Amino acid sequence: MEKYNFREIEEKWQKRWEEEEIYRAKFLSDKKKFYVLEMFPYTSAQIHMGHVRNYTIGDVISRFFMMNGFNVLHPIGYDAFGMPAENAAIKQKIHPKDWTYKNIETIRKQLKKLGISYCWEREVITCDSDYYRWNQYFFLQFYKKGLVYKKLSPANWCPSCKTVLANEQVVDGVCWRCGLEVEQKELSQWFVKITEYAEKLLDFSGIKNWPERVIIMQKNWIGKSYGTEVHFTIPELNKELIVFTTRPDTLFGATYVVLSPRHPMVQDILKKGRLKSEIEKFLLKVKGQGLTVEATIKMEKEGIYTGFDAINPVNNEKIPVWIGNYVLMEYGTGAIMAVPAHDQRDFEFAQKYKLPVKIVIKNPEWNGIPEKLEAAYEGEGKMINSGQFNGLSNREFMEVITEYLTEQGKGRKAICYSLRDWCISRQRYWGTPIPIIYCKNCGTVPVPEKNLPVTLPYNVNITGQGESPLKNLPEFFHCKCPQCGGDAERETDTMDTFMDSSWYFLRYASGDIKDKPFDKEEVNYWMPVDQYIGGIEHAILHLLYSRFFIKVLNDLGYVNFKEPFKNLLCQGMVIKDGAKMSKSKGNVVDPDDMIKTYGVDTLRLFILFAAPPELDLEWSEKGIEGTWRFINRVWNLNSNILSYESQGTDTGDINVERIINKTINSITEDITKDFHFNTAIAKMMEFVNNLSKSIEKKECSREKLVSVWQRFIKTLSPFTPHICEEMWELMGNKGSLVAEKWPEINEEYLIDENISIAVQINGKLRGRITIPAGCSEKDVVEMAVKEPSISRWLKDKTILKKIYIQNKILNLIIK
């Protein structure tokens, strides 16, 4: 018996697949297609177990659909722009481009060793000007449509490094490099109007099968809420202050209003000079408070009185105008009305600053009206202290007051989204240059399409300090205005890398193309992606931006579909010792080491077997040995079958035929229903255990055994393709298994002659009986009561009720 030499087998087949180009996707418009896509890797130094998991899952799906007669597209590429390349440049004194391409080389080698069925001819590298020029092209199309604009927006700013910091570069409110406190700085930045698509993005009807939680997360992120705009007046400023509220019913209870520190009216107030130094001091303090999540959660709610009052439009009451650090300019109108009696946050703020509390909704559980509240009452009730509206239910009153305000010209119904426009400006080098030119005479001028790409210059010095290196590069920064030919300056912001990943899957789908972003006809054939696979960490941003991008391209007539990803599978993390694998924790397992020791088929099988895809996967050194043993058993069994000789018996043949049909049937179900490869593999292990016993007993004929075994090899092949191809060839077959048809099921072998059912007495299991298939309830009960383990419970009792679930269980209720 020849020993299982995985190294030889894997090298042999990987070489052959490559030579014969069997995974090359062909545009065959009359053939039903299947586009399977895994999120492309970021070009950090190496791939890790998380990638191996992601790509192995994709590969099983890809091979399964190939064998089921689909024309499959299964591409790969590299997400190659982004901050880590600049960090590497700073630390290792290596150019971001050199670092990136060096990494791509390594990753490509690693991926090839995994034996994934990729169509390598369609590789995409986002930092290649052949790719990013089309980012610039789309930017210009969006610009023409009025979907991009520039506005002031705050960014994390380190005053010592004089540079913009990403949220992850701000650690506990200080700069990660110099440790100095981070400030907010207003910068003029480019935005894409994703908010214009909020309503379209809330419509998930074009999506077939996404995890429910991802849809919920996206809906919450878009955050549609219905409410009312209320117009307060500030007589001393001669201005109207518009606030948005979802609780217009509490309007009579408003005791102050609060502006965001970035609200334009703050400037009007400062101009008047009242309390100016106090307000400025407060604004300065707020400026030091970070934009990061930890910062905003830890931040204490603070405010300051402006010295001005606003008039409540419903009762002409004068209430103070405050500025508060907790009011966001990005949401609603950047100003709120505060109702401490009926909103807990307003209540706490009012307590802190001794602001009045006015109850306008009566809690039905109250006896009379309390003098003092312990907490805000946020529930339902009847209106009080609300003038002519007293006595109405607050629900009714919401409608009534909104109508009243509308009639008076003091407000209206409004819808608010918490979704904000997409800031695509990055003050960094390693990204797609934004194709805009600033001319003293002509203003903001887009780079003409024929001048694309605006190439990212190579000759830069990356320090991580100061402004973008592109500003210090005269040959890039200084240019001629395309309109008047005069001296002009280039935009030095580069694009957010989410721009790259919002359409890379279209580029894959159109093969080698130079003069267009993609081939419309071919893209319309392959798209949408039939199965997208990736980590849950991309549940919101990447997936939402891609959906948005496709909807815009659809509106602009570039594509004929409205959703990029029909089905989505989010896989869990790979963890070790209870924590995510990471260098800092020192719990990383290198895929290359595992491949050297066990071979890639074993690694793939273990990763698929250890947990269902959507759950976190606990790495186990012992566990992989288990799958290694299984693979070897399969290999040895193949040798045994090659030399097997027996006439067998009819029952033996029927028996193995039953086993294989049941096995393949339930594996097919596991794959197609929810990609539960772990249970599919468990069933293959069971099959191998059973078949080994049958072979030992020489129960079946050689002919039957070979037929059954060949079907098994096919079924196993998407999981461990190399060893299966080898066994397939040893069995005397030619050609690759992906060209073979997935084995069919013969229904008649799925049904057993005898079925074991459980018998319960009063819901408690008391025995088991074996019945012929298709037995009637009456017969089952008759057989059950004869069974000694059952009859002893029935002595001196009467059967009140019989519940029989066919082929499963009989429950007798007795007294």
Next chain:
RNA sequence: GCCGGGAUGGCGGAAUGGCAGACGCAACGGACUUAAAAUCCGUUGGGAAGUAAUUCCCGUGAGGGUUCGACUCCCUCUCCCGGCACCA
């Protein structure tokens, strides 16, 4: 703080209203071997009774509910993980 997900043997997990613990790991016992490794066979949720076949009780984070029947559905609570932009 808000949103989402989860809790099942010594461990990874299986069963989504019908026999809890498939399959694998670990452990223990046995076969082979001079020996070890590898391999193969068997046992394995906890407790109690019995020489034994076997039988009974308990058991899916805690408590309650619905149901003939609940790991599964509903309510309350505890703990763990993930995401986040104080969303008015």
